[in-house]
Amino acid sequence: xxxxxxxxxxxxxxxxxxxxxxxxREALTLVLSSVLAGGHVxxxxxxxxxxxxxxxxxxxxxGLDFTRAQFTPDLLPADLTGSFIYDQKRGEFxxxxxxxFTGLLLADEINRTPPKTQAALLEAMQERQVTVEGQTxxxxxxxxxxxxxNPVEYEGTYPLPEAxxxxxxxxxxxxxxxxxxxxxxxxxxxxxxxxxxxxxxxxDASGLLAMQAAVETVTxxxxxxxxxxxxxAATREHPHVLMGSSPRGALGLMLVARAxxxxxxxxxxxxxxVKAVAPAVLAHRVTIRPELWMSDVSGETVVRAVLxxxxxxxxxxxxxx
Numbered sequence: 001x002x003x004x005x006x007x008x009x010x011x012x013x014x015x016x017x018x019x020x021x022x023x024x025r026e027a028l029t030l031v032l033s034s035v036l037a038g039g040h041v042x043x044x045x046x047x048x049x050x051x052x053x054x055x056x057x058x059x060x061x062x063g064l065d066f067t068r069a070q071f072t073p074d075l076l077p078a079d080l081t082g083s084f085i086y087d088q089k090r091g092e093f094x095x096x097x098x099x100x101f102t103g104l105l106l107a108d109e110i111n112r113t114p115p116k117t118q119a120a121l122l123e124a125m126q127e128r129q130v131t132v133e134g135q136t137x138x139x140x141x142x143x144x145x146x147x148x149x150n151p152v153e154y155e156g157t158y159p160l161p162e163a164x165x166x167x168x169x170x171x172x173x174x175x176x177x178x179x180x181x182x183x184x185x186x187x188x189x190x191x192x193x194x195x196x197x198x199x200x201x202x203x204d205a206s207g208l209l210a211m212q213a214a215v216e217t218v219t220x221x222x223x224x225x226x227x228x229x230x231x232x233a234a235t236r237e238h239p240h241v242l243m244g245s246s247p248r249g250a251l252g253l254m255l256v257a258r259a260x261x262x263x264x265x266x267x268x269x270x271x272x273x274v275k276a277v278a279p280a281v282l283a284h285r286v287t288i289r290p291e292l293w294m295s296d297v298s299g300e301t302v303v304r305a306v307l308x309x310x311x312x313x314x315x316x317x318x319x320x321x
Contacts (some may be wrong), residue, residue, distance in 0.1 A: 001210040003218065003267040009211060010036070010263045012202045017057040020197050021050045021174075022188070023181035029263055030172050030280050031058065031146070035208070036215050036259035039169025039252065040125050040145040042110075042160075042284065049174045051148035055106040058146065063204035064103030065140070071113035077120035081130040095132065100124050103140060103205055107147035111158050118164050121145065125167040142208050162243075162287065169252050170277070171284040218258040219268040223313040227271055228253040231278060234306040235286050240297050243287040253281045271312045279303045
């Protein structure tokens with residue numbers, strides 16, 4: 001599959017998802033870019049802003065098997081991974097796969113469950129496998145987690161540990177719609193005369209794998225790659241930061257920028273691609289100093305400050321030096 005083919009399919013996916021999720025094209029582009037880059041996405045925002053709807057819509061349009069796991073305070077790790085069940089007729093234990101064995105897992109309200117269960121996702125998200133009672137089981141390909149979370153200050157939530165946050169390639173927020181966008185949501189509901197909304201599949205699992213393979217062919221010039229490194233390194237030197245982005249953040253920045261470029265119709269990355277995805281990729285990898293928690297300082301403000309300070313490469317494009 002060529003990059004131009006991927007670009008066309010990506011536009012069709014976004015157009016279809018936008019039928020359900022109104023007025024959030026940029027956020028949806030970041031989510032799709034993360035999936036094309038092979039990663040997982042954390043959608044963090046207040047209740048009722050379309051997080052769950054977006055996850056279900058992407059599963060439908062990408063033609064992926066879809067499973068939803070509602071994260072609650074009493075959810076156990078085995079509820080996600082599956083477990084061995086004794087078969088009385090055969091006299092032996094059989095493994096019953098859990099909801100992790102799917103194409104796209106909606107981890108709904110992931111920060112409403114304690115850290116022990118949150119940690120059950122770590123192996124699955126990083127290694128694409130689960131281990132139950134000493135036996136390892138590979139997960140299907142493709143496998144992506146699209147988790148939703150309410151802000152930490154919202155009552156009844158648990159902060160995600162840094163190790164868990166680092167497994168998410170991006171963190172995206174939708175924000176409140178404008179008055180016109182909110183009216184579109186209402187009017188479309190009246191027009192279809194039912195609650196559910198069915199979207200058309202644009203591709204399937206094998207098609208998504210082909211799209212991801214095409215993204216791997218995108219050109220990243222050394223100047224742009226070093227720009228990613230410089231941005232990640234600058235977060236570690238910011239005076240408001242206790243802990244900045246690791247090299248995994250720089251790698252994630254390059255990977256998402258490649259996919260973002262493809263969605264934009266290019267087979268090479270420009271600095272503007274990096275700038276567009278940097279807050280989503282780096283902000284959740286930045287830990288603010290405790291004495292600043294009650295101020296307006298956040299990971300996103302740090303990243304935007306870094307973007308304004310780190311010099312942008314003067315040359316870019318295929319063959320630039």
